[in-house]
Amino acid sequence: MHLTHRPVQPDDVATLCSFPQSPDELFYMFPKASYPLTPTQLSDAIAQRSGSTVVESNGTVLAFANFYKAEYGGVCALGNVVVAPAARGHGVAHHLVTAMIDLARQQYAAREVWVSCFNHNTAGLLLYPQLGFVPFGIEERQAWDGTRVALVQMKQVFS
Template sequence: MLLTHRPVSAEDVLTICDFPQTPQELFFMFPKAQYPLTEAQLLASIAQRSDSTVVEGDNAVVGFANFYSFQRDGVCAIGNVIVSPKARGKGVARFLVETMVGLAFDRHRASEVQLSCFNENTAGLLLYPQLGFVPFGVEERVSQDGRRVALIQMRKIRGDGRYRMMSLFR
């Protein structure tokens, strides 16, 4: 599948709202949202964040992410990461996170990119270290069903040797 990325558009929102298939998937993507994800919830999140980005493959939107924190020459934090159920296991998450890292380092000149992953999100916990992210903290949170869960904070430092400059974002 050939993957491309672009800024999110209003026409993408309903498609993205269908990506989380369970309350747990929505919790991993957007802990403050109520299942099912609605257009209003997603639009409110997009309005408060930066660089909301979609990945397209096979002429369809197959992934979404943005920055919930972004500081020029500082730290960009990736959030709202989600992949279409039909596109999972096909490299979309890898492409999406690498795209967001490129935006952070090149467009925002960030010195560090952070993301957080819940301890029950096995796919994320296996992917992010492959992309050069290293755990640096753990926060206790409460899951959507009231259980204690761990939110693992990870970061990737500019110049750690694993980042390739992507001239596409200049």
Template sequence: MHLSHRPVQPNDIPAICCFPQGPDELFYMFPKATYPLTPAQLTDAIAQRNGSTVVEGGGMVLAFANFYKAEHGGVCALGNVVVAPAARGHGVASYLVNAMVELARKQFAAREVWVSCFNHNTAGLLLYPQMGFVPFGIEARQAPDGKRVALVQMRQILG
């Protein structure tokens, strides 16, 4: 499938809201949101962030991400990363992360791209190191059920 990416449009938002399949997946994507993800919650997040991007393939929106921190010449921190359930396991997440790294490089002249991944998010923990991200920290966080979880922080130094 041919993939492309572009800035998010308001009419993409209802589809993106359907991507997280349950409270756990929403927590991985957007820890401050309440399940189910609503267009209002996502629109609010987009308004406070930079570089909100979608991946398209076969005429459908397949993935979404943005930067919750974007310092020109500094760090871009990747957030709200999510892939449509039907598109998982087909290289869409890799395409999205590569597109966001290029955006950080070109639009923000970033020196580093950071991503954080919860310890239960096996797909993310396996994907990011494969793409050149190296763990540099772990923070204790609280899951919606009150249990302690680990947030693994990773970075890629841009050359």
């Protein structure tokens, strides 16, 4: 599978809204959104964030992420990370997060990239350390269904 990435386009939004397959998956991607994800919810998030990027293969959009914080010369915080169900387990998230790290370094001269991952998101918890992220904090949060969850905060620091 040949993967490329590019800035998100308005035509991508409806496709991206189909990626979270359950309230849990949407919570991992976008904790403030309500399931099912709507184009309005996602478009509003894109408008308030920076660096919104999609990964595609042969013209098919497979993944999405952005920065909810993007400080020039400081911290870029990765958010809204999601991969199409059929593309999971094929290196798409690895490509996406690597592209976002490169964007943080090149466009924002970032010193650090942060990512937060909920404790039930096993795929994310296994992926981020492989890409050089190290845990630095855990916060208690409330999931969409009211249960207690742990938000694991990780960062990658550039020398």
